[in-house]
Amino acid sequence: xxxxxxxxxxxxxxxxxxxxxxxxxxxxxxxxxxxxxxxxxxxxxxxxxxxxxxxxxxxxxxxxxxxxxxxxxxxxxxxxxxxxxxxxxxxxxxxxxxxxxxxxxxxxxxxxxxxxxxxxxxxxxxxxxxxxxxxxxxxxxxxxxxxxxxxxxxxxxx
Amino acid sequence: xxxxxxxxxxxxxxxxxxxxxxxxxxxxxxxxxxxxxxxxxxxxxxxxxxxxxxxxxxxxxxxxxxxxxxxxxxxxxxxxxxxxxxxxxxxxxxxxxxxxxxxxxxxxxxxxxxxxxxxxxxxxxxxxxxxxxxxxxxxxxxxxxxxxxxxxxxxxxxxxxxxxxxxxxxxx
Amino acid sequence: xxxxxxxxxxxxxxxxxxxxxxxxxxxxxxxxxxxxxxxxxxxxxxxxxxxxxxxxxxxxxxxxxxxxxxxxxxxxxxxxxxxxxxxxxxxxxxxxxxxxxxxxxxxxxxxxxxxxxxxxxxxxxxxxxxxxxxxxxxxxxxxxxxxxxxxxxxxxxxxxxxxxxxxxxxxxxxxxxxxxxxxxxxxxxxxxxxxxxxxxxxxxxxxxxxxxxxxxxxxxxxxxxxxxxxxxxxxxxxxxxxxxxxxxxxxxxxxxxxxxxxxxxxxxxxxxxxxxxxxxxxxxxxxxxxxxxxxxxxxxxxxxxxxxxxxxxxxxxxxxxxxxxxxxxxxxxxxxxxxxxxxxxxxxxxxxxxxxxx
Numbered sequence: 001x002x003x004x005x006x007x008x009x010x011x012x013x014x015x016x017x018x019x020x021x022x023x024x025x026x027x028x029x030x031x032x033x034x035x036x037x038x039x040x041x042x043x044x045x046x047x048x049x050x051x052x053x054x055x056x057x058x059x060x061x062x063x064x065x066x067x068x069x070x071x072x073x074x075x076x077x078x079x080x081x082x083x084x085x086x087x088x089x090x091x092x093x094x095x096x097x098x099x100x101x102x103x104x105x106x107x108x109x110x111x112x113x114x115x116x117x118x119x120x121x122x123x124x125x126x127x128x129x130x131x132x133x134x135x136x137x138x139x140x141x142x143x144x145x146x147x148x149x150x151x152x153x154x155x156x157x158x
Numbered sequence: 159x160x161x162x163x164x165x166x167x168x169x170x171x172x173x174x175x176x177x178x179x180x181x182x183x184x185x186x187x188x189x190x191x192x193x194x195x196x197x198x199x200x201x202x203x204x205x206x207x208x209x210x211x212x213x214x215x216x217x218x219x220x221x222x223x224x225x226x227x228x229x230x231x232x233x234x235x236x237x238x239x240x241x242x243x244x245x246x247x248x249x250x251x252x253x254x255x256x257x258x259x260x261x262x263x264x265x266x267x268x269x270x271x272x273x274x275x276x277x278x279x280x281x282x283x284x285x286x287x288x289x290x291x292x293x294x295x296x297x298x299x300x301x302x303x304x305x306x307x308x309x310x311x312x313x314x315x316x317x318x319x320x321x322x323x324x325x326x327x328x329x330x
Numbered sequence: 331x332x333x334x335x336x337x338x339x340x341x342x343x344x345x346x347x348x349x350x351x352x353x354x355x356x357x358x359x360x361x362x363x364x365x366x367x368x369x370x371x372x373x374x375x376x377x378x379x380x381x382x383x384x385x386x387x388x389x390x391x392x393x394x395x396x397x398x399x400x401x402x403x404x405x406x407x408x409x410x411x412x413x414x415x416x417x418x419x420x421x422x423x424x425x426x427x428x429x430x431x432x433x434x435x436x437x438x439x440x441x442x443x444x445x446x447x448x449x450x451x452x453x454x455x456x457x458x459x460x461x462x463x464x465x466x467x468x469x470x471x472x473x474x475x476x477x478x479x480x481x482x483x484x485x486x487x488x489x490x491x492x493x494x495x496x497x498x499x500x501x502x503x504x505x506x507x508x509x510x511x512x513x514x515x516x517x518x519x520x521x522x523x524x525x526x527x528x529x530x531x532x533x534x535x536x537x538x539x540x541x542x543x544x545x546x547x548x549x550x551x552x553x554x555x556x557x558x559x560x561x562x563x564x565x566x567x568x569x570x571x572x573x574x575x576x577x578x579x580x581x582x583x584x585x586x587x588x589x590x591x592x593x594x595x596x597x598x599x600x601x602x603x604x605x606x607x608x609x610x611x612x613x614x615x616x617x618x619x620x621x622x623x624x625x626x627x628x629x630x631x632x633x634x635x636x637x638x639x640x641x642x643x644x645x646x647x648x649x650x651x652x653x654x655x656x657x658x659x660x661x662x663x664x665x666x667x668x669x670x671x672x673x674x675x676x677x678x679x680x681x682x683x684x685x686x687x688x
Binding site: 162186187192195199211212214216217219220222223224225227230231233234284285286308 | 352355424426427458459462463465468469470472473476477481482488491492495499502515518520611661675
């Protein structure tokens, strides 16, 4: 009947509004739920979430060796041309020519932290770091070379 | 003698008359509505000055809150902001001035002819007084006018519904 | 004992001993005006910081916490910023009306202060149609919004003004009907009469369920009338930039902003007066002992406590509910609030005639 439906509508509407108001009142009275980070003040104790992505880095071991084979998978995977792989030819001890990376250029100013390059990498050469204080005065500083100068590919990584 | 009360009266009268004059002489239609509004508020002010607060409040509710808002709405829906109305022909101006003058003269003659009865002690109407007079069917009661007005409003409402319900011509 | 009415009476006595009656009247009028303006400034500061803190805590944020102790001086800093900003007038605007509109909003808010009883025997103007006066004057409020919307010569402003007009005109009905419920019970429109009729209990308790329904209708309707979320279609940021005050900046914007908050205060004060007894302490029927203890709390604290509680409820609405669409807004008024408050008024009238209330 029309009237019962009308009353039911009113009842349901009021009830759902009250549920919402109960939730906000809970947050209003429970200040320990506050999630705001007062950033520059708590810089020393700041704990970032595990999955936070700040920039792409290439880890090196203590012998200045990295795992990048220069396969260009990351360059192909990148949706906006952030990564460029520049090659050089190296001579192996047997005298054979071997392709290796000269520079892995990374444009931080273009990067959207989508993580596709890290997922595409077959040899786990790059990963996402959690640094986030990226501001600089010259934007050229945002174009980074990920491999250290004079670094070599790690033994056994193909 | 000039007292604060008379000064107030002349101020209110000047506000009412100036705004009334401006509302017919301005060429921006929205300004005309706003001047009309201030003129009506001036009249409400005079009622307050006379200490008939009920009539003053009703004046504001009906004219300012109702009629002027309605006028402004129709301006919003039909006119463009920033446009000026075309200048009127001099013939029309003279005719309307004449009509206004005749109406004014008629009212003034009536006012001066009428013998005002100042002896009656003024009663400040209370709420229950007003309510009982509004619905009394005895002499001086307002039950009949009240009902007639509600008939008018009913007719207006039915008219609105009929216009809104007009069925669209069937398309093939 | 210290109270507002004592101060006012002593001041009046001292003034009438020192000056002649006309001078006394003029000085008192000036003092009242200054007091109202001072109250406005204080309300603006307090309500803005309150709104920001309430909104922050409801959204699990901290809110302003830098300026002054715990951020309590934030609204002072904001006011200073607004004061020094340039008040622009757009080229295509109707300059007279554009500059007049914020002042109309402010004057209306000031006029509405007149019949409000802030404490026992402390009221600017106890006129015999107090409640009707409030609903009459508050209907001028919409004019300032319509004026601002038209004079800005901006599509967003015009849309905002039209929405606001439709909204205020329709919600005035149910607000008026729920006020009438109290008027029917009291048999008077005078604010002091209405407060005195609640000496043995507030109307919301004395009037059983119909009064509670009237109270809820009143709160919803005045939330809509003051253009606050969830009924803030007039200035819906995501659709209309800022609605009717898109083109306003600096102090002219601040006046609109202040008028909005002062209006919230006024409607809450009216709600507190009508349903929660105004400055009347919390009394229960014949419990003389209890009533006596309650009387020790000053009347002004009762009034401001109730008013700020209602303001908190309205803020609570704002930060909980999403904005309504225009058709939902009009549905709510014409299909739900209006029929309910009409039937409710009938029940209240029957109760008043049969003396079913306490």
